[in-house]
Amino acid sequence: MGEIESVTETPGYRPLYRQVYDIVVRQVAEGKWRPGEALPSEQTLAREMGVSQGTMRKVLDSLTAEKLLERRQGKGTFIAENTQERALFRFFRMAHPGGQRAVPERARESVRVRVSRAPERVKLDLARTDRVVEITRTRCIDGRPAVHELIVIPSALFPEIEKRASLPNTLYSLYQTEYGINITAAHEELRAELATAADAKALQIAAGSPILVIDRVAVSLREQKVEWRTSRVRSDDLVYAVKLT
Amino acid sequence: MGEIESVTETPGYRPLYRQVYDIVVRQVAEGKWRPGEALPSEQTLAREMGVSQGTMRKVLDSLTAEKLLERRQGKGTFIAENTQERALFRFFRMAHPGGQRAVPERARESVRVRVSRAPERVKLDLARTDRVVEITRTRCIDGRPAVHELIVIPSALFPEIEKRASLPNTLYSLYQTEYGINITAAHEELRAELATAADAKALQIAAGSPILVIDRVAVSLREQKVEWRTSRVRSDDLVYAVKLT
DNA sequence: GAGTGGTCTAGACCACGCA
DNA sequence: GCGTGGTCTAGACCACTCT
Incomplete structure (x- = not known):
């Protein structure tokens, strides 16, 4: 040995x-x-x-x-396979009040590559010259827009991901199968905010409505910070459900 | 065997x-x-x-x-002892943005026994005639009011708890040592709301500010639903932090 | 029946805490 | 030096899956 x-x-x-x-x-x-x-x-x-x-x-x-x-x-x-089912419910915690899990469907998305900014470099341990891929997308629950998110990942880890025709609903299974990156944990911070004009438009709610903002850093098997995601979620008939043990 | x-x-x-x-x-x-x-x-x-x-x-x-x-x-x-330290941080997830755990201090509280209401009977699996203890309290973080909560527990499980001079900051260690009830898990649901006039007064924030509302059902070792707690938390410089695995 | 993970045993030795 | 939990071994048998 x-x-x-x-x-x-x-x-x-x-x-x-x-x-x-x-x-x-x-x-x-x-x-x-x-x-x-x-x-x-x-x-x-x-x-x-x-x-x-x-x-x-x-x-x-x-x-x-x-x-x-x-x-x-x-x-x-x-x-272990990050199948749709599993990947979805392992890290997606939104549910209907009372317990039933909510199933998000993909709606709109846009992808671009750009230079990294200071806060991203801090969150993802990047160097000054590293480039990032920025994904913005909206997902629906029960046919209504529910989640509006900004996802930032290091370009170096996901070469040419921006050239894909479209992205799957569960990004983490894509990370695993196409880029060999296993997401094993995620640190999330939640806060309440008021919907901005942009939120109101994306989520079809009134500006000034309370929304949940979820700030997530996803960590890979190699303990590398791989993704920074900020999700802005309607809170009128959705809750963030978690079991503490 | x-x-x-x-x-x-x-x-x-x-x-x-x-x-x-x-x-x-x-x-x-x-x-x-x-x-x-x-x-x-x-x-x-x-x-x-x-x-x-x-x-x-x-x-x-x-x-x-x-x-x-x-x-x-x-x-x-x-x-295992539910010491102050442990009991506090095991189920109290509030933190300062960026990671540092926030430490709550006890402020004001009031306790009374009353008949149970329908939603409580559903949440805690109670019978029509069961009585409950209602605890309302405010806790401070860094000297400022931060959490305002309503706690409902079955009176039968906590005999004469309302006669105690005061309650400790960490109720769960009291449950364990005085009433033989071990809290082993908690189901939480979070949503964003606007501060009501009552919230504004209790938390010293402006009415209409966004706040986090945490709805928790705590479960005992015997898999009994023991406590229903609704916490209303300032979200201006506090976040709910959780690690998903 | 063959092959896999799951359970159970008995015994050895190691690392740690304390008197 | 003793008692405790922690590691490691070798081997037996059980339950499940597939052929």
Whole structure:
């Protein structure tokens, strides 16, 4: 078992399963297996890595808990797919009051590449000369405009994304399948604001109505800040639903 | 190992660790050990329950993941305490924009017992004749009023709570230590509203300002809906921060 | 029946906290 | 030095899926 150095603050002791974990994460991040593809069996992987099945299991179980893998008894271990369904509901928290999840449909969008601005460089850890892709789009719920958002991503990570004919409703499955970027977490900050004239037009509500503004930074498997998204959402019959544990 | 019946939809097969898990949860819920108290060691518990140490470990680890227990290497396994710090930041999500957690201080409160109303009975699964305790309070952040909330709890679960001289800032540690009720999860729904005259007065902001309204139902270890709380929060320099995974 | 993940065991040794 | 949780192993058997 090769030693693996790290920059964390725990220099002294590094359990075996932690080292194996890092190896597997790196292999997944490098795209050794495609989304939906099966990994070798527990036993095989354990043999390859030179550890016991129990240790390998611990690794695969924790990766499953982080939703990077999926295990199905009797079938195998698979790279988790950000399917439409899953990608949509994992990070899209809007719902109808009382609980039923709201399903957004794609409406209008525009994409352009431009130089980065200071706040974006801070949010996404970019250098002065980095370029970004700016996506603005509106999404509907139940046929009515509901979400108006501005999405900023580093151009370097998504080459020529602006040349695509159209973007899917769930960007994160596109990030995964076309650019090899797995979104594993998102930090969101919510505040209440009054609808501006632009909001009013995009969301077909009265200017001055209260709206929810959601500021999100999405983080990849490699712990890189990959996307900054600001969503402005109608709050008349929609709520942001979250379960705290 | 005694068989334990359940009402879930998995009637056929019931792993050992699941049965042990349920036993330990019941014992914790019944207050067999006090908050902060140490449980017997893994080995001892395993012997008592008639299972291997590995199986016992699986049980204790999953209870730790659910924040019901805490394990400290070299010291032991303890009933998790809803200390001020922890209880505060586990469910109180308000922060300053950019990330730093905001610390609320208790300001004004009033408590009274009254008959339950229809919406409360729906939210908390109460019967027609059940009485509730209503707590209204205002909390400050950085010395300024920031949160104005209405809390409704079933009177039956919190006998004579209304006779206490004052309530702590973190109600959930009170629920745990004085009434044996562990809050383990909370469902929150957020929306944006305009400050009413009452909001304006309580929060010292202008009427018509946008505010965040947080509707929470807190759930106990026994999966009982224990508290319904509506918080109205200033949104001028505070945000609701959450990490989605 | 063969292959996979899921459970369970028994035992060894390591890291940590404390007296 | 002892007791605790944390890691690691080797092997058995069970439940599920597919052929």
